[in-house]
Structure formats: C-alpha cells, structure tokens
Amino acid sequence: MSDQERVLKFQIFRYNPQKQGDKPRMVTYEVTEAPGMTIFIALNDIREQQDPSLQFDFVCRAGICGSCAMVVNGQPTLACRTMTSTFEDGEIKLLPLPGFELIGDLSVNTGKFMRAMSERVESWIHDKNADEVNFEKLEERMDPDVADEIYELERCVECGACVSACATKRMRPDFLSAVGFMRLARFAMDPRDKRSDEEFYEIMGDDDGVFGCMTLLGCEDYCPKDLPHQTQIAYLRRKMALIK
Amino acid sequence: MKIIYTDSLVIGGGLAGLRVAIASMQRGYDTIVLSLVPAKRSHSAAAQGGMQASLGATIKGDGDDEEVHFGDTVRGSDWGCDQDVARMFVNTSPKAIRQLSAWGVPWSRVRAGDREVVINGEKVTITEKQEAHGLITARDFGGTKKWRTCYTSDGAGHTMLYTMDNKAIQMGIPVHERKEAIALIHEDGVCYGAIVRDLITGELIAYVAKATTIATGGYGRLYAISTNAVISEGIGNAIALETGIATLGNMEAVQFHPTAIVPVGILTTEGCRGDGGLLLDKDGYRFMPDYEPDKKELASRDVVSRRMTEHMRKGKGTPSRYGDHLWLDITLLGRKHIEKNLREVKEICEYFLGIDPVEEYIPVRPTQHYSMGGIRTKPTGESPTLKGLFSAGEAACWDMHGFNRLGGNSVAETVVAGMIVGEYVADYCAENALNVSTSTIQDFMKREEKKITDLLVRDFGENPFRLKAEMQKIMMDKVGIFRNGEDLEQAVEELKVLNQRAKRIALRNRISSSNPELVEAIRVPKMIKLAQCVAYGAMLRTESRGAHAREDYPERNDRDWLKRTLTTWKDDSADLPELTYEDLNIMKMELPPASRGYGVDNTVHHPDTPKREQEIEEIKKANPGADRFELQQLLNPIPIPEKFKGKNERIGRGFK
Ligand SMILES: Cc1cc2nc3c(=O)[nH]c(=O)nc-3n(C[C@H](O)[C@H](O)[C@H](O)COP(=O)(O)OP(=O)(O)OC[C@H]3O[C@@H](n4cnc5c(N)ncnc54)[C@H](O)[C@@H]3O)c2cc1C
C-alpha cells in the first residue's frame, strides 16, 4: 500500500432503462485513492459524493456472495475484492457484465438467470426418499473424500463471470454455460443424487448443452473461485458421449 | 393498487426465511418469499465456520449430547436466554443437520484413524473411531465443551444456503427478488402482510397474507464497521417497530467478533482459533492464557473481544494508520490445512490484505458481528403482541442467545427456527382466515406513497448518506464493546437530533424508479430509530451481561436485571422509544444462574437462585431412576411440534 495520494479516473457505463429518454454513455469520475481502496469503496464514494443515482450491486463486499461481478478494464471479475492499487496508471473502466439483463448502470439481473439455470438443470438431490428420511437416526455415511470433492464444485457463487466470458454463449443464447455444467457435474458426482446418466443426458446432451462447448475456456480463466471447468466439462462430455 | 395475495408471506430469503417457506409449502400453503437480493446472495452465504449440532461423531465430540449443548448455550447467553427455546433448539439441531444432509449439504466427514490437529498451540494426534467413519464431523469453537461445530471446509453457510434455496426451487416456491418490504399491514392487532417496493421499477405492491414472517437478518450496519453484509440494515426489525404494536427484545445485545481484519472489518472465522490459531500482541506474545487460563483463545466471543480490547488499552496493540490491532496467527496450522479447511480465509487475506496467512500473521480487531436482539417472539415464533406476525433467524429475538450467542449457534438457529416456527406458521394458516378490509390495505399503501412523494418533491434538506454516516459513527464511538453511562447518554441525545433531521431528507436524484438515493432515504430514518433502541436500552441497563459490558456497572446483576428489554415505538412523532421489561423466571429454569467461569465472578445473585437450586436437587432426589429425558421433562417441559419430538441417535450409545 502506497501512502501517496493519487487521483483515480473511473470511466463508468451509465444507462438507466427505467428512465425515459436515457441513453447509454460513458461518464468519467475522479476519486482520490485511499489506502486499501477497493472498487466497492470507490463506487460508494462516487455515489455518496458525486452521483447518488449510480447503480451497482454489492452484498457481502468480501468476495463470497457473487453479487458484484462486472467488467473491469476488459476483464470480468468480482469488483468488491479488486484493489484500485493494482491499476498502475490509475485508470479504471467499468462495464456491466454482458450476457445478462441490464437493470441499470453496473447492475445486471444475474438472479433471474441463475434461478432459470437451477430450474433447467434441476439443481437438487433427486431421491424420492430425501423427504422421508428419518432424521432421528444416524445420517447416511459418505466417503470423506467424496464430500470434499463435491464441495470443490459447490464453491461456485453464481457470479456469472464464466457466462459473460463465454464465446459460445454469445452465439447461442440458450447455451447452458459453464455455471450450469459445474452444477450438473456437482450433482452427477453426488451419490445422494439418484439420477441416471440418461436423465442427465436429457438435460445437457445437445448443442445447447455440453456438446455445444467450443472449449475456449474463457470460463476457467475468469472464474473467481477457480472451479475446474476444463476437466469437469471434459468429464461430462465423455460421460454423455457414452450414452448415444 | 397492485395487490398480491398469498397464505404465507416470508420476508427474507436467507436460511431462516427459506426454511420457514419450505415448511409452509410442505403443509400445502401458498407461499411467497421476498428478498432484497437473489436468495443465494443473502448474508447467510457468508457464514464460514459451521453449525452446532451435538452429533458426537468425532472423537473430540465423544459424550456430547443435548444436555451439554444446552449448558453451553445457556452459559454462553450469560443466563439471558429463554431456556425453553434453548431446549427446543438443542433437541432439534441434530435433526436439522441430518435433514440438510439428506437434502444435499456436503458436510465434511469423519475419517477413521489418526490425524494431526493443533490444540493449545501444540500438535497432537487424535484417533477417530472406525465406526464413525463417514459420519458428519465437527470442529472446536469458542465457549463449547465439545467439538460440536459441523462444517463444510469453511463454506458452511454457502453450502447450507445453496441447498436450502435449491430445495425451495425444487418445490416451486417463488422468490420475488429485488423487493423491499417497507411497512407492515395490520388491523385490530393482526398483521396481514406488507407494503413492498420494487427496487427496479419503484412500484409499490401490497402483499396480503394470512401469516407474515420476518426473516430479514441482523442490524449490524448500524455500526460503521461490521462483519455483516451491506444489506444487514435491520429494516425488517424497523417495520415491526413502526407498527407500534410489535415489540423488539434486547436490542442492546450486540455481539463483537474477535477477529475481523483491519481496516475493512471482513471476518476471519472462529474456525481459525477453533482449529488451533492463536492471538498475539505487538511483541508476538500470546496473551489470552494470562487473562483466561482455562479457555484461552476459545473463551466465549464476548469475553475474547473484551480481553483483546483491554490488552490494546494497555498499549500492547500494534499501531497502524487505522488504529491499534492485534495479530491472528494461523501459520502453525500449516499450508495443507489452511488451503483445505480455511480457504476463504486465505482468499480474503490475499485479496484484501495482500498477505499469505500461511506465512504471515493476520491483523485483526474485535468488530460488530451479530444482533442478539430483534423482534420479540413467543417460542412459536409469533409476536406476543401482533397476531399473525412471526419472525425467525437473526431478525428475531426468539431468544436462545440471550446476551451472547455462541459461534455456530446462529446458522443452527436459522434452520431449527425455520423448522419449528414454520410448523406454527402453517398451523396459523390453517386456523385463520384472511379478514382484512381493502380500505386498510389502501390506507397503508397511501401512507407509504405519500412518504415517497414527499421525498421526491422536497427541494432542500438533509443528505441521507451523511445522516447514516453520522449515526454509524455515534454507534461506533459510544455504543461499542465497552460502554459507560456518559457516552451512552450522549449517544441517546445525539441520535434524537438525527431522528429529527431524518424527517427532512431531500434528494438530488428525484426519480421514483430504481434509485439508490431513494432507497437510502427510505431506510435511514428507520435505521436511526433502531439505533435509538440499541443506545437507549444500553443506557438504561445498568449491569454487564454477555456482550453488554458497562464499565460503570461491571457486575452481572441477576437481582435487578435478570430480565429482557422490550421496546415499542407507539407514537411516531415521539423522539424516543418506550422500554419495558419482562422478568426471566428463575423458578422455571432448568439451569439456574451461576458463574460462566470467566475472570472474577462478581455476580449479584437473585434470591430465587438458591431456592431453585434446592428445588432441582429435591426433584432429582425424588426421581432417582429418571434418565436425562425424564429429568428434562420434570425440570423444563417444553412445547415442540410433534414431528420433532423424537430422540436423536448417536454412535456408541444409540438413542440414550
Ligand atoms: C461473516 C459472517 C460469518 C458468520 N459465520 C457464522 C458461522 O460460522 N456460524 C454461525 O452459526 N453463524 C455465523 N454467522 C451468523 C449467521 O450467518 C447469520 O446470523 C445468519 O446466516 C442469518 O440468517 P438469516 O436467515 O436470519 O438472515 P440473512 O441470511 O441475513 O437473510 C436476510 C434476508 O432478508 C432479506 N431482506 C432484508 N431486509 C428485507 C426487506 N426489507 N424486504 C425484503 N427482504 C429483506 C435479504 O434480502 C435476505 O434474503 C456469520 C455471520 C457473518 C456476518
């Protein structure tokens, strides 16, 4: 952390679709950098001191909840954990995450997309007995390694960075995208989920599913939780290829 | 006027809200969940450490059961909790965790055989039993006699919330996101839903329901620095307060967590110390054993936070441009352990501090963390004064935490309360019809519309962001870890002034749709009222109990203060809330007040305490053959929904 104060130059995408006649534009704001400043801190500073209409989404401000993904100098990333000091020339350009419905300025509707994704991949344990389980008794055992492996894929925070970085998704609007594949891989690995490979095939066995992936791996490059997209997509493909 | 009807309206899409919604849906009632943000982004996702349930599968949890968990919870609360509720909670928590396990949470599991752990700064080998292999494991947490905190690596809240939301999606429960409840609708002492603002379009919608549950989380953001999410602003509590009928309980009970990073206040989990991490001062000296030779770093949270503050006051903190701090040392746990079980902590250190906690110490300081206070409810979760209004989770003062909650007991509370309160919500839907007049709904709608119009037309006035900052500063400086009469009186007076100023907020951005400044203008007056409840309650409570520590009244005073603060705000133009008190009845306690075992015991005892102790002895003598279940039935018969009455199985002892 340097003690020298410098003035950061933020170029921010502004557009409020709710406001009649409003047009998309880039607006520049200057902010005096403070030590340890993150983009979360800077944007709040701009909102409080300069423009109270500026829209953006932060919840945990700790890189945990996945609310704040946006495009920072061309790269999709979690804004709350991005320190302004990492930008040497002090120029920071912010755009909303592409591929999602725009709410306004830097705020996009990832929630709607993710709920639809969860419904599409049926993101839950499929087991007729899950609701009948007698919870007074010892829980079903699970291999400790399997539990750890499931957690590795469960770490996805639905931030949408992988979706915005995906070239296939840009060409195929209904492409399930990496976040959906990660979710499927998570349930496919879980012994509690009784779905058969055929049932998984129904969900992802076409070009909007795992066979549409062009393996450009923008997803893996930008995932803030370092999920293993490449290996898991390859794994799902092999699994699905065996079906037909 | 747009009206949406449902049976069960749940305000809040965190763990507690979703679990209540699942319960009412399972019982066949139409259910809608409202949330400021997508449900999976609720603050519950940030819980790292884990959930307490006395499964006793790990060898270090051997011998654990409901009784031990109950004792820890009551002692942790400094006897401020409702023991009926604590009882319902400890008996149900094992069921809650097992249900979540069936629904998909990948709880970390016991691995049979030897493993190396760090206890009291030393590496030791423990041997897990063969028959426990594959069962849910647990880690050590502060203020507990056994290792009882079940976890998934350090993402327990995340995996629990994802599982819960996935379950809700499976059941087709609608979650209306980006909606903010800004007022409750009520008539003749019965609540019928809420007036809700769409945060995108700005439209006001009346959600009219038989039962309304507030599960909006805590009010940590009354403080400038908090571990809480930025949306933990207590609006759910405030709209209950603003009915003038519902009461808030123990609002002054605010917990400070020992280890948030400096300066931003992001939490590093108690799991760091549970797994063996140490607290060091500016000389690299481990000071906690000097203050608490028995529990050391793993004393109860309120105790550790105060000891740290005391130590810094002695000049032992490390100075920094953000004030003094201490160090959390987890280097002794080793890279493998940290990268697996404390990975979020590692990420937080890397991104926000630019350090690797495997190699370097973490700068930490006690920071606002948890709201024990909230909407006062009966054990059923219903407000004792406003019918049809329920509350669960951090928003509620169901009151299993009293004046200090144990780590791991909060996410546990959210799901257990969700299960139990959810059943009572469903019962309520079964027993009650929707009898609210349209004119009442209209009146509430008009009142909220007018408030917003007033804000949009006022030319000059106060800046809501500035008012909030001033309030947060007062709370930080004067209503913090250590409190005293003089500061609290000042805080109360200063907040009164802010309350008046908040009536004259004017906007620079005057549009009614999606508008962050308008959101702030709606929330800030509500937040200031809550801050007043906290400060005023703290000023009047002239004792120290749990997290409420008065320098001018250092003793816990059971004789005069074994009671719960109840706050109402009947007259909106008043500049202070009204406070009354509800006695805790020692003669009904399963565990009568005693020393918590920290520092010197200077408790001023209540005359009933020895009476009850003797009575319990007599009951025990009169029933020599009674097992622990029968004894509990004699000492503390509790209401609990039929579904959850069964005993819990454990390895090595079956259902005993
Ligand atoms: C950093 C951190 C770590 C923690 N770790 C642990 C831990 O390891 N173990 C543990 O037991 N506890 C832990 N806790 C505490 C625990 O996480 C919380 O107490 C608990 O998750 C709260 O859950 P909840 O369902 O009550 O509320 P939340 O999860 O906070 O959810 C509140 C919901 O209400 C909605 N809402 C709020 N206001 C409104 C409104 N006006 N209108 C509509 N919707 C609204 C929000 O959108 C959200 O969906 C931790 C807390 C923090 C801050």
Ligand code: SF4
């Ligand atoms: S897979 Fe990674 S990039 Fe994609 S949504 Fe999940 S966390 Fe974000």
Ligand code: FES
């Ligand atoms: S605000 Fe939660 S990840 Fe950025």
